[in-house]
Structure formats: C-alpha cells, structure tokens
Amino acid sequence: xxxxxxxxxxxxxxxxxxxxxxxxxxxxxxxxxxxxxxxxxxxxxxxxxxxxxxxxxxxxxxxxxxxxxxxxxxxxxxxxxxxxxxxxxxxxxxxxxxxxxxxxxxxxxxxxxxxxxxxxxxxxxxxxxxxxxxxxxxxxxxxxxxxxxxxxxxxxxxxxxxxxxxxxxxxxxxxxxxxxxxxxxxxxxxxxxxxxxxxxxxxxxxxxxxxxxxxxxxxxxxxxxxxxxxxxxxxxxxxxxxxxxxxxxxxxxxxxxxxxxxxxxxxxxxxxxxxxxxxxxxxxxxxxxxxxxxxxxxxxxxxxxxxxxxxxxxxxxxxxxxxxxxxxxxxxxxxxxxxxxxxxxxxxxxxxxxxxxxxxxxxxxxxxxxxxxxxxxxxxxxxxxxx
Numbered sequence: 001x002x003x004x005x006x007x008x009x010x011x012x013x014x015x016x017x018x019x020x021x022x023x024x025x026x027x028x029x030x031x032x033x034x035x036x037x038x039x040x041x042x043x044x045x046x047x048x049x050x051x052x053x054x055x056x057x058x059x060x061x062x063x064x065x066x067x068x069x070x071x072x073x074x075x076x077x078x079x080x081x082x083x084x085x086x087x088x089x090x091x092x093x094x095x096x097x098x099x100x101x102x103x104x105x106x107x108x109x110x111x112x113x114x115x116x117x118x119x120x121x122x123x124x125x126x127x128x129x130x131x132x133x134x135x136x137x138x139x140x141x142x143x144x145x146x147x148x149x150x151x152x153x154x155x156x157x158x159x160x161x162x163x164x165x166x167x168x169x170x171x172x173x174x175x176x177x178x179x180x181x182x183x184x185x186x187x188x189x190x191x192x193x194x195x196x197x198x199x200x201x202x203x204x205x206x207x208x209x210x211x212x213x214x215x216x217x218x219x220x221x222x223x224x225x226x227x228x229x230x231x232x233x234x235x236x237x238x239x240x241x242x243x244x245x246x247x248x249x250x251x252x253x254x255x256x257x258x259x260x261x262x263x264x265x266x267x268x269x270x271x272x273x274x275x276x277x278x279x280x281x282x283x284x285x286x287x288x289x290x291x292x293x294x295x296x297x298x299x300x301x302x303x304x305x306x307x308x309x310x311x312x313x314x315x316x317x318x319x320x321x322x323x324x325x326x327x328x329x330x331x332x333x334x335x336x337x338x339x340x341x342x343x344x345x346x347x348x349x350x351x352x353x354x355x356x357x358x359x360x361x362x363x364x365x366x367x368x369x370x371x372x373x374x375x376x377x378x379x380x381x382x383x384x385x386x387x
Contacts (some may be wrong), residue, residue: 010055011290026073031180035163041072042085054386062102078154078159080134086378101128105139115139128152147185157195184209190242197246198222225279230336234274234297253334269303272296301326308336315346332381335366 001022008015026032027040053061067090074085084090093106101119108114116130133151134139143149188205193230203220213230225239271362279292290312301324308319319336340346344357 001198011054013055016050016052016054018052020050020199022046026070034122036077038295039076039163040073041179042071044068044073044091044093045269059098059100063091063096066093066095066106067091078156078163079154083364113139115142117142127183129183143187145185146182146183147187150186152188152285154192155190155194157193161195165196194225196244197248198244234276234295234331236276238279239277239279239282241281242279245283245286267322269298269325272298272303274298305334312346314342314348337364338362 001020003018003020005016005018007017023043025043027037029037031269032040046066048064048066051063067260068090070083070089072085073083073089075081080161089109091106091108093104095102095104097103097118099120101117104114104116104118106114111134112132113129114132114134117128119126119128128144129148131142131149131151133141136151138241140151142147153299157262164294176210185206185208188203190203191201193200193205200218200223201219201221203223206215206217208215208217213228213233216227216229218227220224222243223239224241225237226238227238230236236335248298277292277294277296282289282292284292289310291309292311293307295306295308297306303323305319308321309315310317316339317336319334321332321334321336324331339362341360342357343360346358
C-alpha cells in the first residue's frame with residue numbers, strides 16, 4: 001500500500017491529510033465468512049483521501065473518501081452480488097465522523113446506494129442504523145429506529161440461506177458476529193423471493209429480536225402472518241392468509257429448488273422445532289383448506305400432532321397422530337373425525353361429486369395409518385373407519 005501525507009498547523013487546530021493507494025484481494029479480507037471468500041476472486045484497486053482535524057480544544061474529526069474499481073473482481077455470490085470479471089463496477093464510499101462513531105454513505109455501480117450510522121462503544125463497533133436500496137436515484141434515508149432496511153431486487157432465498165447460515169449460527173441471533181454488533185431488527189422488501197419451492201411476490205419481511213425469541217413478520221401476495229421463534233419452547237405461527245403451492249424439481253442440479261424431504265434418505269425430527277400453527281385462511285397445493293390449526297411437538301425421534309383441525313366452512317376434520325423414526329422403528333399413526341352438515345357440499349368443496357345429497361357427514365377414523373416397522377412400510381397400513 002502506498003501512503004503519503006501532509007500536515008498543517010493552524011491557530012485553532014492541527015490538520016493531517018493522508019493519501020492511500022493499493023490493489024487488494026477482496027477474498028482475503030479479514031472477517032469475511034469462508035463461504036463468501038470462496039465465491040470471490042480477482043483484485044480491486046482503490047485510492048482514498050483522509051482528512052483529519054485535531055483541534056486544540058474539542059474532539060477530533062475526520063472526513064474520508066474512497067473510490068475503488070471492481071472491474072477485475074469476479075463473484076459467484078447469489079444475485080444481486082454476482083458479477084463476472086471484466087464487468088465495470090465502481091464503488092464510492094464517503095465517511096464522516098469522530099471518536100464516538102461515523103456516518104458512512106456511498107454507491108455500488110449505478111443502481112445501488114447505501115447509508116449507515118456506526119457507533120464506537122465498549123470496545124465494539126456497532127452498526128446502529130443502515131439502509132440499502134436498489135434503483136435509487138439518491139442516498140436512501142436512515143430508518144427511524146435501530147434497524148437494517150434492505151430494498152433489493154428479486155432474490156434466491158435458498159442460496160442466501162445456505163450462504164448466511166454459518167454466520168447466523170455463530171451470532172446465535174444476538175446481532176453480534178466477531179467484534180461487530182448489528183441491528184437486531186432487519187426489514188427486507190423485494191419484488192420476488194424464491195424460497196421453499198415457490199416464488200413469493202411483493203414481499204415485505206421483518207425480523208425483530210425480542211425478549212425470549214425473534215418475531216418474523218411476512219406480508220405479500222401469497223402470505224400475511226407472523227412467526228415467533230422462541231429461544232426455548234414451541235414456536236408459534238399466526239397466519240391470516242397463506243397460499244403455498246411449491247414446484248420442486250427432481251433435478252438436483254437444476255435451477256429450481258428440490259424437495260428437502262424427498263432428497264433425504266431418512267428424515268430426522270430431532271432438530272425440528274415444536275410448533276403451534278394457527279392459520280385463518282390456507283391454500284396448500286392449490287386446494288383451499290380454509291382454517292387450519294395444529295400443535296406439533298418434537299419428542300426426540302417422534303413428532304406428535306395434537307389439536308389438528310381443518311375447517312373449510314363446508315366440512316370439519318379434527319385429528320391427532322404421531323410420526324416416529326429411528327434406527328429400530330418407523331411408525332406413523334393418524335386418527336380423528338370428519339364432520340359436515342351435507343356430504344355433497346363437503347365433497348363438492350374439494351372438487352368431488354357424490355350421488356349422496358343432503359345427508360349429514362359424520363365419520364371417525366382410528367387409526368388411518370399405522371406402520372409399526374420399516375419392513376411393514378411397504379405393506380397396506382392398518383386402518384379403521386367408523387361411519
């Protein structure tokens with residue numbers, strides 16, 4: 001790195017002007033996760049001017065300007081951070097601050113602009129507030145409260161989760177990674193997010209760290225609801241509306257997401273959270289299920305269902321059951337009741353025609369499925385239906 005500097009002593013202060021110039025390898029920057037480092041190659045020449053003011057009385061201040069040329073850098077990070085070598089990408093950063101913190105603003109290319117506030121406290125560097133916006137003509141305003149606000153182009157959520165998972169696991173949701181503190185509230189807006197085999201449109205996501213857990217809110221064309229992720233105890237999902245019709249690919253190397261359950265030779269419930277689900281209006285696999293409720297509890301190698309409910313308005317099903325899987329045994333069991341004021345209306349709701357008309361529907365199944373062993377899984381399940 002080349003360094004040059006000049007000094008100037010005035011009546012009220014002492015000025016230091018520093019010029020910096022270098023050509024660095026972004027993949028070698030300290031603090032970058034290994035997964036991100038592996039996706040970067042090439043070098044980035046940059047230059048910077050640092051103006052430091054040391055007043056005879058009062059606090060020191062500094063003003064920094066940095067310009068970099070990322071033309072030689074290639075990135076295999078998920079969009080919008082992917083980039084081939086040779087494609088121009090100018091980076092401009094301006095920093096203004098003092099001993100307690102600084103403001104950092106800038107632009108990456110012609111479309112991306114960012115704004116942030118950083119604070120020095122207790123031997124930690126804290127990102128207090130930040131905003132990043134795509135297709136912005138001006139620097140985006142900072143959010144009113146401590147948070148990170150992102151307005152981004154369409155995203156592949158599967159790829160981003162795979163990339164960020166190690167850092168999230170290291171931080172443990174505390175907003176701290178290494179020597180840096182980050183906002184515990186993150187808001188994301190995107191026209192499309194690919195996740196779970198489905199495109200979620202006009203999506204607004206907010207994750208907020210709270211006492212005892214994290215509250216995730218989602219609102220878009222296909223979803224409107226909240227998920228409380230508890231540090232201990234069951235998670236709770238309160239959903240006003242959900243439309244979920246995933247399109248999984250059978251090609252593991254294809255662009256579409258693959259079904260994680262189908263890809264696994266065995267499904268382990270041990271890392272699954274217990275979940276209380278309350279959905280007022282649910283569409284799943286193209287079928288309007290109406291009101292859906294369930295209490296799923298993780299008991300090691302067993303997943304149990306209590307308070308299972310599907311109420312379409314034309315019919316009502318309640319159910320309980322369990323799914324057990326370990327090295328010695330695989331077993332599934334489901335029992336419940338199916339009720340409807342008119343059997344033909346209940347069937348028609350699901351697109352089924354029946355000659356029975358105007359009759360009430362009332363039946364009980366116990367159990368619908370019961371597979372006691374792995375070997376028996378290929379046989380017909382035991383079942384019993386009482387009319």
